[in-house]
Amino acid sequence: MRIIPAIDIINGKCVRLTQGDYSQKKIYNENPLEVAQQFEDAGIKYLHLVDLDGAKSKTIINQKILENIAKNTALKIDFGGGIKSEQDVKIAFDSGASQVTVGSLSASSPDTFLSILKKYGKEKIILGADAKQGKIAIHGWKEMTNLSVIQFISQYVEKGSEYVICTDIAKDGMLEGPSQKLYEEILSKQKNKISLIASGGISSIQDLKNMKKIGMEGCIIGKAIYENKISLKELSQFNDALSC
Numbered sequence: 001m002r003i004i005p006a007i008d009i010i011n012g013k014c015v016r017l018t019q020g021d022y023s024q025k026k027i028y029n030e031n032p033l034e035v036a037q038q039f040e041d042a043g044i045k046y047l048h049l050v051d052l053d054g055a056k057s058k059t060i061i062n063q064k065i066l067e068n069i070a071k072n073t074a075l076k077i078d079f080g081g082g083i084k085s086e087q088d089v090k091i092a093f094d095s096g097a098s099q100v101t102v103g104s105l106s107a108s109s110p111d112t113f114l115s116i117l118k119k120y121g122k123e124k125i126i127l128g129a130d131a132k133q134g135k136i137a138i139h140g141w142k143e144m145t146n147l148s149v150i151q152f153i154s155q156y157v158e159k160g161s162e163y164v165i166c167t168d169i170a171k172d173g174m175l176e177g178p179s180q181k182l183y184e185e186i187l188s189k190q191k192n193k194i195s196l197i198a199s200g201g202i203s204s205i206q207d208l209k210n211m212k213k214i215g216m217e218g219c220i221i222g223k224a225i226y227e228n229k230i231s232l233k234e235l236s237q238f239n240d241a242l243s244c
Contacts, residue, residue: 001211002218003239004078004197005039005225006048007032007069009062015052016223018173020130020137022056028226036069042232043239047075048165048199048220049097054082055104056142063095070096080128080165089116093124101165103128104138106156107145114159122162126197129153131182132169153186153194163195165220171201173223178202180210187215203229205238212242 007014010025014032018024029035036047049069053061060082070077079092080101092100100120106113106127117125130137131149138145153164166186168179178201186196195217202208202221211219224230 001208001216001242002046002197003044003208003235003242004046004048004218004220005044005235006050006199006220006222007035008050008052008222009065009081010052012062012065016173016226017052020169020172022052024173026226032065033068033072036073036075038232040073040075042236044235045074045076046218047073047077048101048222049077049079051079051081055080057082058084058104060088060091063091066092066097067095078126078165080126086112086116086119089120089125093120099124099126099163101126101128103130107136107138107147107152113156117160122160125161126163126165127153127156127161129164129166130169131166137169149182150186150189154189157190157193162193163197163217165197165199167199168201172199174201175203175223175227175229176201177204177207178211178219180214183211183216184214205230205234208238 013027014029014035015025015027051062066079076098078099078101079097083102084105089100129149136145136147136152171179178198197218198211198216199220203224
């Protein structure tokens with residue numbers, strides 16, 4: 001299971017929101033590169049980088065931060081936020097992303113998403129499935145759809161998607177544990193066809209152990225690190241144990 005710390009960007013700064021609410025923004029560091037280098041120094045190999053300005057504005061805004069982190073660390077970065085066209089995907093890859101997470105576009109323009117998936121391949125494109133009360137939310141979680149998250153993921157797995165980040169918005173930033181039942185349901189329906197990544201609610205090493213036990217491919221960890229619920233030393237030790 002991959003351990004994937006998160007950096008969310010607003011106005012060039014490292015922030016966290018609570019349940020996707022932009023009014024509940026907390027700035028943790030004004031230098032995202034510094035945070036990324038701390039993760040790398042702790043032995044972490046992966047990073048989840050989210051352009052929250054882009055998600056809200058429906059276009060990439062913080063690609064320079066992606067480029068800076070990619071040039072100055074060896075982290076494998078998955079980048080999301082503001083991906084609304086094939087050109088945006090190209091910008092992200094050209095700026096140093098190893099994978100690109102496509103969320104809102106997959107809900108609003110399935111044909112465009114499938115075209116991107118075909119062009120770049122299932123190893124490079126992550127399906128972003130952000131859910132609230134079982135329904136897909138888009139555009140920085142500001143708009144709700146009537147799409148069932150279970151059906152949404154299933155239809156794209158059938159069409160070639162493999163990597164999926166599923167965020168339960170109600171859990172995000174709450175430090176109350178991840179949506180284990182939702183993830184178990186998704187995994188049970190996909191019969192090993194999916195590399196599912198947990199996002200939202202991770203608050204302890206035990207949460208990570210639980211996610212590994214049910215078969216998650218990765219876990220994104222954000223606020224738990226910034227609020228010192230999980231230290232980088234603990235995360236490093238757990239990560240090392242996974243490699244043994």
